[in-house]
Amino acid sequence: MSAGREHYGEPVALAGPQALHGGLSFLDGEKSEVVLDPEEAKSLLVLVGGFDRVTVSACPGCRSRILAAVALVDLLDAAPPHPRGPELVELADEAPTLHLYLVDEGSDCTHDRWLDPGFDEWSDAVND
Ligand SMILES: [Zn+2]
Numbered sequence: 606m607s608a609g610r611e612h613y614g615e616p617v618a619l620a621g622p623q624a625l626h627g628g629l630s631f632l633d634g635e636k637s638e639v640v641l642d643p644e645e646a647k648s649l650l651v652l653v654g655g656f657d658r659v660t661v662s663a664c665p666g667c668r669s670r671i672l673a674a675v676a677l678v679d680l681l682d683a684a685p686p687h688p689r690g691p692e693l694v695e696l697a698d699e700a701p702t703l704h705l706y707l708v709d710e711g712s713d714c715t716h717d718r719w720l721d722p723g724f725d726e727w728s729d730a731v732n733d
Pocket residue numbers: 664665666667668669714715716717719
């Protein structure tokens with residue numbers, strides 16, 4: 606390793622909403638999408654306590670994942686109300702595959718470590 610080369614140069618916005626990470630997009634794999642901004646995403650995650658219980662397959666490196674639509678509706682129903690909750694319930698209720706695809710908009714993860722077959726399904730759904 607040669608010295609003299611600083612590796613702090615990534616343009617990460619330290620003054621920005623770093624602690625909030627980014628927003629989250631929920632896709633149904635066809636045409637519908639609900640996008641939460643970072644504030645909304647954060648408050649939703651606090652209210653529902655995370656999505657681990659309704660996750661079908663997830664990237665180990667970021668928050669992108671496949672959610673079970675029916676379980677997500679139950680989770681949202683059981684949680685305190687969120688302003689965007691009704692939209693998410695509607696999206697989940699009408700999801701054609703019974704899966705929703707969550708995209709971590711605040712991550713530049715390349716999902717290299719998401720080796721589960723779920724990754725192919727997720728990738729197909731979000732790269733349309
Ligand atoms: Zn990832």
